[in-house]
Amino acid sequence: MQASRAELVVDARHGTGESPVWHEAEQALYWVDIPGRTLNRWAAAEGHRQWATPQMPACIAAAAGRPGQWLTGMEDGVHTLTLGAEDQAQVTTLAPVQHARAGMRFNDGRCDRQGRFWAGTMLMDMGAAARVGVLYRLDGTTLQPMLDDLITPNGLAFSPDGRTMYLSDSHPEVQAIWAFDYDPDTGTPSNRRLFVDMKPLPGRPDGAAIDIDGGYWICGNDAGLVHRFTPDGRLDRSLEVLVKKPAMCAFGGAALDTLFVTSIRPAGDLSDQPLAGGVFALQPGTQGLPEPAWQP
Template sequence: MHAELILDARNATGESPVWHPREQALYWVDIPARRLHRWRLADGASQSWEADEMIACIARREDGRGGGWIAGMQSGVFQLQPGDDGRLQSTRLAPVEHAVPAMRFNDGRCDRQGRFWAGTMLLDMAAGARVGALYRFDGESGPLTARLGDFIVPNGLAFSPDGTRMYLSDSHPEVQAIWAFDYDTDSGIPYNRRLFVDMREFPGRPDGAAVDEDGCYWICGNDAGLVHRFTPDGRLDRSLAVPVKKPAMCAFGGPGLATLFVTSIRPAGDLSDQPLAGGLFALSPGVKGLEEPVFRG
């Protein structure tokens, strides 16, 4: 299956792609560049906006509640509104009290009921410190409360089509595991954690993920240039290649949600063997995705 280059974005860390159905556009972030990007399907035009601190993950807000975005950043959860001046107007909705200094949010998204979930990590990933935690933001004021902990790099957050199963991974080389949880849709509480996939048995570290309409779990195999599809019982169904080593996160979008968009990372150093690193790609996986929930807090 051929991966199409949509935009040679050269993102340092392209993450959190989200399809905006009304605009027929894909939004995503470049974490260290502190930028929110948009690519429009109609004309292929791209645009970006800069924030005051690193943006790690985003979710759309309901248009009837002002629109814009909810974002996990460095110091908490923010409301973001793209401005005409190329800047993101930001309002911090809930601060986070990190376990140690020099941390930020990483992967995150809304559950099917519109609650925003996001995990934190130490900026120095190589340190392997288990100081990361998973937080839920429902719209309440005050500091966020950690719901799960003991992670190095929490990643791969996703929910089954009916919302009763939550997926979460840790992409650090020492862990490389994907877990499944039962999820109480009324209370927003995950429980019954168990190993879903041991990614040490497959190429690539588990990075960002998406779920398709069949309930299968797609996850980027970072360092392997692959996007894997696992069935709900944890069986590898297929692996699709992208022309870069570090695909970061995938999201369904486009007409009928039949396109799988993939963001990627552009590492420092010699890139002669992967000149498109940091680009945005599109795959035609043969299955359709689900519309991403909007924040309703």
């Protein structure tokens, strides 16, 4: 355990704050509240605002060359969101998805270093432990299934050189992180192997980020921690957050040396974690990489 004082950035109290993305040009953090059906933005000089979405958004990526437009995986597919002065996002369907069964939605997702969008699906009833989740790659307006047999796909990330892809399954029955060889020319993962078995470690593996040295940072959901693993899978450090259920992290700030962490606000007594559902900032002692935008 290493000390790094977590600071509250936004007392958002979101049900599930997810998919933080630092927008360098705007010097602003974007993220979603899945059950609250909002896309959120925070900038130090401007504060917090949000746009409503018609479905639950789970993962986002900025659209390259299209200011104010974002790509998002929601319930019935991948859509574009156009943000304006109003508090309602304009939605355009890009790629519908055929789920294996009812009650599913998208979960974790992001772009590879070349701007291809990847996102996984899950059954919202996690208690069913149904292996119906699929990891998709967006090809134009088509969702190409690339991996299946997943319960709760999470932790998607790409190494600095773009040649390693990481993926986790955060379901209590799995709690594993895998690494893949990744062909940046074709967008194809191969040679799947166990990177980290999280069952002996504190927290379930949730959302992730990569630093400039290839360190893999992943939220330890239920443990109130963010872990850093070296490229060879060794646990290097763990930083404390002020809540039990950190959801996903992202590097941001002017020097990309702040680690922003979104979180979940569970039902029940929150007297021991009143800030649950907020967005926090940590000083991790390293820098991140610019988040790739989606290349339409």
